[in-house]
Amino acid sequence: MDVKEYMGLLKANQLICTLSLRDRLGFFRTGHLPWHAAKLMESDVCRRYWDRFGDFRAEEAEGDEQAEHFTRVLDRAAKNHGQAQAAAV
Structure with missing residues (x-):
């Protein structure tokens, strides 16, 4: 990964x-x-970050109800944005 992408994901x-x-x-x-x-x-x-690390964040959240909810909401937002983009094309 190049430095510019790393800094963006960070x-x-x-x-x-x-x-x-x-x-x-x-x-x-x-x-x-x-x-x-x-x-x-x-x-x-942010979507690229979520595509790359969303599953890891979901694993991290396991067992913490509030963190699990937060992760589900972000995952849904990422998927909804992708669906909206696909529908617009």
């Missing part, structure tokens, strides 16, 4: 971790996480 990880922390601390109103996740997945680099 930034995507930082954004996802920040979103996760805000969720864990209760900074989002009930039901607002999917909107934030959808906005995050509008970023090409």
Whole structure:
């Protein structure tokens, strides 16, 4: 992987971790996480990160109900964005 891609994926990880922390601390109103996740997945680099590391993050979340929920919401947002892009073509 080249340095530019690595730096982009690292930034995507930082954004996802920040979103996760805000969720864990209760900074989002009930039901607002999917909107934030959808906005995050509008970023090409965030989708590339999720395609590459989403399964790993799901494994990491196992056993932690809140982390599992967060991972499912991000996965759904990534898939929904992909479906919306395919439908637009």
